[in-house]
Amino acid sequence: MLQQQPPGPTPRFPNLLMRFRRNPLLFLTQAAREYGDVVRLKFGPRELILLNHPDDIQAMFVTNQKILAKSVVLQRSKRLLGNGLLTSEGEQHMRQRRLVQPAFHRKRIAGYAEVMAGYAAEMREQWQPNQVFDVHAEMMRLTLRIVAKTLFDADVERDAQAVGEALEHLLNRFNVMILPFAELIERLPLASNRRVQASIHYLDQLMFRVIEERRRDQRDHGDLLSMLLLAQDTEGDGTGMDNQQVRDEAITLFLAGHETTANALSWTWYLLSQHPAIAERWYRELDEVLAGRVPTMDDVQNLSYTRMILAESIRMYPPAWIIGREALAEYQVGDYVFPAGIGLTVSPFVVHHDERWYPNAYQFNPERWTAEQIAQRPKWSYIPFGGGSRICIGEQFAWMEGILLLATLGQRWRLKLVPEHPVALQPVITLRPRHGIKMVAVAR
Incomplete structure (x- = not known):
């Protein structure tokens, strides 16, 4: 017999929303452990189903x-990102996927490897023995340079601070977008709203200028932007992207390629730094x-343990x-049937810490990523890139x-956490370290 409602915490608004906002990772983890694989979360007028x-x-x-x-949240983010791969739907998304895909073919991304390792080698030369720095800020700086070079064939070292601040304002806006009254908040005359609009204007000016220059140039610069401009939808109408669509895809790739890898x-x-035997x-x-x-x-392909370490960290x-x-139509999960419009949510953090698939789930253990261990788990118990x-x-x-950045920097340096530096999770649109991660560079 079909049931209408799965179990979940008592929907007292705004208490439940406040608990979620205070510590969303703990809230979702506890909900999954207490109520099972299908959990109802009701935040006032908004209802979500957590799938585990x-x-x-x-x-x-x-x-x-x-x-x-x-x-x-992502539908709202069109105001920031436009109609790129992250936000587009249906036929539009399929068309854009076809147009963007060649930029990520293996032969194409192989050409980016030299840029990645080269910029990492420059960074390791800049570090000094016993230097103290925020490794998160350093990784953000490094991945920003790489995404700018591979996307635009541009070195943004001079503009890195301005670009980084603009991206930071856009990413922080996602904190507002998860609130029930986000549309109202965004219309208020707040300083944060003005900063977001200024950031969008700055990035648009930057991107449209580069796009127009490339349109006139018409050469393949070997970067992602060249592929976006040259792409034609041979399976569809045979046309390519206009400047607005190129901008939307470029800013989406810029944000995603910069922030997630740095984290x-x-x-x-x-x-x-916390597991010296693994590091050795x-x-x-x-x-x-x-x-x-x-x-x-x-x-x-030969740096297998490096990949295992990265997989376990992710x-x-x-x-x-x-x-x-x-859900655009009635949606069924097991014995539960949900109406069209219901929100469905999956948390990779929650799934990745499920003891059924990862015993001692809060322990850092790269050995989980041997071929034998991987074969013993359900494929969909590891979803860092969606599916x-x-x-x-x-x-x-x-x-x-x-892999290339870790290997290049790790050849020369070991990084040790500054004693008593607080390390805490900050789940915004991505999972950041709330206070950064201050470390000491020790020459190997």
């Missing part, structure tokens, strides 16, 4: 994807595989910690970048 089982996650990402749209690397350095084994791999030279694309601290959908037709288009780019 790999089978239900697969159904959301793959089986039922045609009757699902992006979450309300993943920051948490990895933190975890390595990692250093041995770097020395044996690379023998002192800067890594290349060909080395990525499991524990997934940059995309929550993923949402909206289905909307899986992150830059996944292979991100793996290559993460």
